[in-house]
Amino acid sequence: MTPAQAAAGLVNTMPQPVSVAQLEEYGIEVPESNAQQVAREILTLNLYWILAAIDAHIPLKYRAAISETLFETIRMHWWDSGQLGEGTWEDYQKELNERRAEYGRLVDQEGMSHMAVSAEAASLIEDQGIVPPEDRHKLLVLLIDYAPAAQYGKLLDDMG
Numbered sequence: 001m002t003p004a005q006a007a008a009g010l011v012n013t014m015p016q017p018v019s020v021a022q023l024e025e026y027g028i029e030v031p032e033s034n035a036q037q038v039a040r041e042i043l044t045l046n047l048y049w050i051l052a053a054i055d056a057h058i059p060l061k062y063r064a065a066i067s068e069t070l071f072e073t074i075r076m077h078w079w080d081s082g083q084l085g086e087g088t089w090e091d092y093q094k095e096l097n098e099r100r101a102e103y104g105r106l107v108d109q110e111g112m113s114h115m116a117v118s119a120e121a122a123s124l125i126e127d128q129g130i131v132p133p134e135d136r137h138k139l140l141v142l143l144i145d146y147a148p149a150a151q152y153g154k155l156l157d158d159m160g
Contacts, residue, residue: 003065006058010066011073013155014046015146017083026142028135036085037130038139043074043084044096045121045147048103049114053152114150118143 001009017039020032030038050070054063075089084092106112106120122139125131131139 003062004069006054006062006066007069007073009155010050010070010152011077013148013151014050015042015148017078018042018142018146023142027138028131028142030131033085034130036083037128038125038142040084040092041121041125041130042143042146043078044099045103045118045143047074047096048100048117049147049149050152051100052104052107053149053155114147115144118147121147 018035019039020030020035023030023035023038028038047070051067054066058066071093078084079089079092103117103120106117112120119140121143122136125139126133126136
């Protein structure tokens, strides 16, 4: 497996950015701009788990190539199309790094599970006013469904 093949497999495993209609299927009604913010937070959560899986399953010499290809694919197909809200890709990278550090701290130092990290992401989305507090439990179900953490490590094991 080449780094490009690994990145392609990871991108293909990731859920597409959620739409207003998909959020409505979970009982969450928000305007398009809020749906884009939810999609962005889901992407961030997925990238946290994907990058953790890369670190755990891929030899060091291939990690950067896989990550770079993964990021470039996401930027070209999802970011540049406007599916993930406003702002620059560079600003998003900073945001992603901050979230990764926080999620990593929660997992490494506090021993939080996949579901607990999803709950943390749900709290962040709620705190930003993207989704109303009464939809928190619906949002948590969505995040668990749309951030399949265990699948990424398994995929890399199967491809390796």
